[in-house]
Amino acid sequence: MAKLPKIFIALAIQLLVLLFMAVSVYVAPIVVEPPYPYWLLVILQGLFSALLVTPFGLPKWWRLIQFLLPLGLYGAILVQFNPIWVLVIFIAVWLVFSNVFGDRVPLYLTNSSTRQALLKFIKPRQSIHFLDLGSGLGSNVAFMAQQKGVLNSHGVETAPLPYLFSKLYCFFRGGEIFAMDIWKTQLSYYDVVYAFLSPQPMPELWLKVKDEMRPGTVFISNSFAVPDIEPSEVWQLNDARQTTLYIYNID
Template sequence: MRLPVTLQSLLIQGLAVLLALVSYRLLDEVLSYRPSLAQIALVQGGIAALLSRFARQARWWHPLHFVFLPAVVVAQRLNIPPLGYLAAFIVLVLFYWSSFRTQVPLYLSSRKAWDALAGLLPATERFSFVDLGSGVGSVPLHLERRFPQARFYGVEIAPAPWLISWLRGRLRGSGTRFTRRDYSALDLAEFDVVFAFLSPAAMPALWRQASAQMRSGSLFISQAFPVGSRPPDHVAGEGDGARHTLYAWRM
């Protein structure tokens, strides 16, 4: 049974600290060299990043493990007041919310991806489109200008990105409906097109949800992350790099 990624990360950091302390002791006793706290922190970060890779965590965890303890050391030397830490914590919570559970960080798609996405949508037919994990709302706000006949929805669980998207929509007089909720609680049968730019860790469960709920003939589109169980029916934007590539399946 695979441990939750949060528990994995805690164990990785703890083990990396122990190994860094062992390396410090060996350097002191064998070479009579005592590394500084900053050097030990960098060693610990490197060990943690390697352990993260060996544990087959998502790639974005590796740099997080590497910078964690060095960042703590730097913050300690900056003498940041306690309220500063509290403010930073609140901001991170508001933007990343349940990323520790969903393993979906805040990814922002590019205009290249928006244009490739527009090429997969019906030019004149009416359709409903939902962006799962819509972030600050850029995708539906951009597309609704090009497809006035369509209805657009954005679903985001993190409070800060959702609020930003809602405010952007209000200021533009947009018809896009932004909802703060977990996309796993949605009934995807309500939409003709389902778009997601999430993470590799989230795709297996989302694909099962889409396969079970989406209507025959509807379109499921994933940016950057394919699903392993079925080859896509269409691939767009691959010339712009893996991060901008769209994978589409006709359900």
């Protein structure tokens, strides 16, 4: 069950509760006189679905989603929300956040204090090949391309809208973005590889880093440490989100 994408588990819970509600409405007249108001049934649907979140192995924060989902659908029916808009919103969200479904990595961005901290790795080096794995809107790639000592600044991104945006952005500001999966990159080309992803891909990514990166190069992960691997350095930044950079010198 834990291996299934969380969205499927959440929908399975909703369907299970819906089935339970249907049976309950069928047998309830034995004890309580109908009719039963729709709003009450919808609230119960949300409540029961929220209660089943942890027994089914979903993180606690799914409770709110599970509770609000039936309420949202009911509200949409009440205001006769055109389903075409639901489709349009879904497609827009997918174009930006499609990597949530695979590597469980959404789009959030490195801030400028972190970029300044990254500079400290670049400054003492020369002829750097820099790579941002999952480059989002391309700000890190363009920033690095403008630094002295950086020969190539590359990013790879597969979410369609961020890719198109960053391609254009880097065309004007410097650096190069490739529509490539992080798992298909060849890390041996790079001296500094930066990743700001999520806990999910880190163990597998570390195997790739160890396999491909050359001695003397650096792998830097923003916020997400590689489990069970001691970083060479940990930098705690003093920015608003208290960013932690995990630095792994490859030897």
